[in-house]
Amino acid sequence: MGKISAPRSNREFIEACVKSGDAVRIKQEVDWDNEAGAIVRRVCELGEAAPFMEKIKDYPGFSYFGAPLSTYRRMAISLGMDPASTLPEIGKEYLKRTNSEPIAPVLVDRRDAPCKENVLLGDEVDLTELPVPLVHDGDGGRYVGTWHAVITKHPVRGDVNWGMYRQMMWDGRTMSGAVFPFSDLGKALTEYYLPRGEGCPFATAIGLSPLAAMAACAPSPIPEPELTGMLAGEAVRLVKCETNDLEVPADAEIIIEGVILPDYKVEEGPFGEYTGYRTSPRDFRVTFRVDAITYRNNATMTISNMGVPQDEGQLLRSFSLGLELEKLLKSQGIPVTGVYMHPRSTHHMMIVGVKPTYSGIAMQIAQLAFGSKLGPWFHMVMVVDDETDIFNWDEVYHAFCTRCNPERGIHVFKNTTGTALYPHATPHDRKYSIGSQVLFDCLWPVDWDKTNDVPTLVSFRKVYTQEIQDKVTNNWTDYGYAPVK
Amino acid sequence: MKNLWEVFVMDMGELAEGKELELTIRTLNPGKQKYTYQRVKAEVSSQLDKFADALQVRLGRGQLSNRQFSIRVIETVQRMPERYR
Ligand SMILES: Cc1cc2nc3c(=O)[nH]c(=O)nc-3n(C[C@H](O)[C@H](O)[C@H](O)COP(=O)(O)O)c2cc1C
Ligand SMILES: [Mn+2]
Numbered sequence: 001m002g003k004i005s006a007p008r009s010n011r012e013f014i015e016a017c018v019k020s021g022d023a024v025r026i027k028q029e030v031d032w033d034n035e036a037g038a039i040v041r042r043v044c045e046l047g048e049a050a051p052f053m054e055k056i057k058d059y060p061g062f063s064y065f066g067a068p069l070s071t072y073r074r075m076a077i078s079l080g081m082d083p084a085s086t087l088p089e090i091g092k093e094y095l096k097r098t099n100s101e102p103i104a105p106v107l108v109d110r111r112d113a114p115c116k117e118n119v120l121l122g123d124e125v126d127l128t129e130l131p132v133p134l135v136h137d138g139d140g141g142r143y144v145g146t147w148h149a150v151i152t153k154h155p156v157r158g159d160v161n162w163g164m165y166r167q168m169m170w171d172g173r174t175m176s177g178a179v180f181p182f183s184d185l186g187k188a189l190t191e192y193y194l195p196r197g198e199g200c201p202f203a204t205a206i207g208l209s210p211l212a213a214m215a216a217c218a219p220s221p222i223p224e225p226e227l228t229g230m231l232a233g234e235a236v237r238l239v240k241c242e243t244n245d246l247e248v249p250a251d252a253e254i255i256i257e258g259v260i261l262p263d264y265k266v267e268e269g270p271f272g273e274y275t276g277y278r279t280s281p282r283d284f285r286v287t288f289r290v291d292a293i294t295y296r297n298n299a300t301m302t303i304s305n306m307g308v309p310q311d312e313g314q315l316l317r318s319f320s321l322g323l324e325l326e327k328l329l330k331s332q333g334i335p336v337t338g339v340y341m342h343p344r345s346t347h348h349m350m351i352v353g354v355k356p357t358y359s360g361i362a363m364q365i366a367q368l369a370f371g372s373k374l375g376p377w378f379h380m381v382m383v384v385d386d387e388t389d390i391f392n393w394d395e396v397y398h399a400f401c402t403r404c405n406p407e408r409g410i411h412v413f414k415n416t417t418g419t420a421l422y423p424h425a426t427p428h429d430r431k432y433s434i435g436s437q438v439l440f441d442c443l444w445p446v447d448w449d450k451t452n453d454v455p456t457l458v459s460f461r462k463v464y465t466q467e468i469q470d471k472v473t474n475n476w477t478d479y480g481y482a483p484v485k
Numbered sequence: 486m487k488n489l490w491e492v493f494v495m496d497m498g499e500l501a502e503g504k505e506l507e508l509t510i511r512t513l514n515p516g517k518q519k520y521t522y523q524r525v526k527a528e529v530s531s532q533l534d535k536f537a538d539a540l541q542v543r544l545g546r547g548q549l550s551n552r553q554f555s556i557r558v559i560e561t562v563q564r565m566p567e568r569y570r
Pocket of ligand 2: 161162163184224
């Protein structure tokens with residue numbers, strides 16, 4: 001593998017984005033109360049350059065970086081690739097790197113860790129000293145964690161988890177969050193800490209390198225510090241926490257340390273979500289007590305503003321969910337030709353291309369997909385043949401509307417796992433993470449005679465000889481048409 | 486000075502008048518503390534001049550209610566167990 005030169009910190013990433021025109025420096029003062037959030041939201045909806053807001057009302061010395069990864073260009077930059085790289089190229093690179101050898105993190109001395117430049121302990125600990133934004137008007141609170149990692153360690157197995165689980169500021173020392181029961185942290189809490197009544201040490205890292213953030217929200221079975229190393233092509237630098245045994249990225253902008261309380265809860269939400277709605281109601285949720293805050297000089301807080309497409313939640317999670325499913329299906333020997341999630345589906349629909357070599361292949365794909373760790377995050381699987389371009393929605397939609405038989409092609413899976421955020425789910429199902437899912441099988445049945453039963457596709461590329469196609473394309477402008485790009 | 490508070494309810498019935506309520510409210514006073522919560526014992530009234538402070542209400546998904554209240558915060562309630570404070 002050639003040398004990768006990906007940005008190693010949020011700062012290097014901002015610099016690279018400014019240089020390529022993919023970030024804008026905003027010099028005028030921006031209000032943390034709604035204004036910053038509204039800027040980020042508009043940027044997402046327009047597909048604009050990321051806002052680097054250098055002056056925040058009430059919080060001199062802090063800045064914001066919004067919508068860090070809401071375009072494929074910025075995703076390419078984060079991986080150290082040409083910003084003009086296409087989605088299939090970026091996907092290929094992700095697969096190559098995440099199929100390589102894990103790269104273990106290295107521990108550095110606190111003197112070499114910028115995140116220790118300022119340390120608040122004891123009575124100095126106060127979240128209101130951080131520029132925590134009110135992201136959407138009407139949110140249940142100011143959100144500390146919108147683009148971050150909650151770092152914990154499994155008490156028995158010892159493996160480390162970095163997960164992006166939203167965190168709201170309840171008061172200066174208390175946060176609450178939505179940690180789903182099927183997430184890695186959710187499972188550690190329900191299997192271990194809650195039944196024992198033990199507090200779970202945590203550290204929240206904000207302003208991560210873009211690849212660490214990518215790892216924290218990727219549904220990969222590889223522990224996130226190693227995964228970050230593989231994506232970056234070099235080891236992540238970690239440093240010990242002040243108040244517990246955890247290790248945090250040394251180059252992060254802000255670290256919040258504390259304990260998840262096993263027997264005390266405060267309210268959380270509502271919050272604007274990746275589906276484009278506020279769906280999950282206010283409720284008593286996982287509660288974090290804060291013991292320490294450390295941060296870099298001139299710290300930058302990262303902000304994701306989830307809502308209608310497209311934001312980094314949709315873009316990145318569609319990307320990694322699709323590619324992780326591709327890896328899983330290939331590991332089971334299924335002849336998949338590609339997997340794609342359209343970010344505009346708010347990562348609800350998996351489009352799988354496959355060589356339909358045997359009967360029931362679509363069902364096998366759906367069972368693996370829904371039955372995997374990825375399953376709760378999407379409720380539709382659409383399977384098309386290897387001649388349909390999965391990245392071209394017009395082609396996929398045509399295949400769906402013409403080949404999916406209402407009686408034989410649509411299969412509903414009941415009583416599966418869902419998230420609390422599904423807008424279409426009943427309030428009861430949301431509360432208990434009860435899901436339902438559906439397969440749209442858009443393959444020609446294997447038992448249809450290929451010559452006489454399967455319809456032939458009538459398109460310019462499929463019905464004319466190469467000779468005729470060449471003649472028509474070469475004469476196109478002579479006929480009087482504008483050239484085709 | 487008049488304080489401005491906000492409460493989230495699923496149902497307006499949670500804001501019964503003429504009796505002491507226990508509510509989780511957040512301050513809307515300007516400054517760094519804005520939107521931080523506390524648990525309080527309080528009394529509310531739809532008569533806006535009954536109590537000194539004002540209370541606005543949001544519903545389950547953050548929708549601002551057009552009903553306004555006045556509020557008297559009697560005392561703060563510490564629900565968090567002593568050992569965690
Ligand atoms: C912006 C953003 C916010 C998220 N918020 C949550 C959340 O509040 N709760 C949750 O369980 N997952 C949330 N997720 C999804 C998790 O980050 C994702 O499932 C991740 O892979 C964590 O996986 P793990 O639990 O398998 O480690 C969020 C993702 C993104 C991109
Ligand atoms: Mn994990």
